[in-house]
Amino acid sequence: MSKIAVVILNWNGEELLEQFLPSVQNFSKGAAIYVADNASTDNSIAFIKKNYPAIKIIENASNGGYAKGYNDxxxxxxxxxxxxxxxxxxxxxxxxxxxxxxxxxxxEVAIIQPKILDYKRKEYFEYAGAAGGFIDQLGYPFCRGRIFQALEKDKGQYDDVKEIFWATGACLFIKSSVFKELKGFDEDYFAHQEEVDLCWRAHNHGYKIFYVGT
Structure with missing residues (x-):
């Protein structure tokens, strides 16, 4: 079994950490868990140290957004x-x-995303990624489970394994060797679309990207 690290990017998200870290800690047996902090000015780091001493903290020097935050x-x-x-x-x-x-x-698979459902309406797919991303002939990204603002109800129609074009950055698994080969995210994308660009470059290097919704 591969060695896995779950890395959560944080910026002034103490309340989110308090709400969502318990599930990550409880259900991620065997994984190393990190919080990468983008120079928060709230009490995020103190909260983690006090309540989750087993979680490793990486302190980035500045808030460089999603792309630079993860690259660093x-x-x-x-x-x-x-x-x-x-x-x-x-x-x-x-x-x-x-x-x-x-x-x-x-x-041959380098990147994977799971099924992502809406937190508040768990019977519906989540806007950010849903059941795997594709791109149309004009370069517009879309997902199974979401077209524009319309979200599908989860009726098991995407309980499958399927090759996709891009995986959402909300929950993206990538081989570390591939991430390094691609030189990480393009930091011109401060937030949004950086995962589509990364996956596009992965395709250009001959790698496969999959949705695993089983």
Whole structure:
């Protein structure tokens, strides 16, 4: 089984950490958990140190946004697989196992995303990523489970494993070797679309990207 690190990017998100870290800690057995802090000015770091001493903290020198924040932080993480997880995502029991199994069984796969449901309306897909991303002939990104602002109800229609074009940055698993080969995210993207660009470049290097919704 590959060695995995779950890395949560944080900026002044103490309340989100308080709400969502419990599920990550409880259901991520075998994974190293990191919080990469983008120069927060609230009590995020003190909160983690007091309540989650097993979680490792990486303190970035500045708030460089999503792309630079992860590029800087992941230089300090040793793992086979990086899981980039938004601080407002609740994970469920056994969430890592299908992902890691797919990586181990399919060496050509470099990036994976799971099914992502709306936190407040769990019967619907989440806007950010849903059930795997694609891109149309005009270069417009879209997802299974979401077209523009319309979100589908989860009726099991995407309980599958499927090759996709891009994986959402809200919960993105990537082989560390591939992340380094691609030189990480393009920091011209401060926030949004950086994961589409990363996946596009991964495709150009011959790698496969999958959605694992089982």
């Amino acid at each position: 932080a992941l230089q300090h993480v040793e793992a086979d697989i990086f899981c980039l997880l938004n601080s407002d995502v609740e994970v469920t029991e056994n969430w890592l196992t299908p992902i890691l199994n797919h990586f181990d069984e399919h060496p």
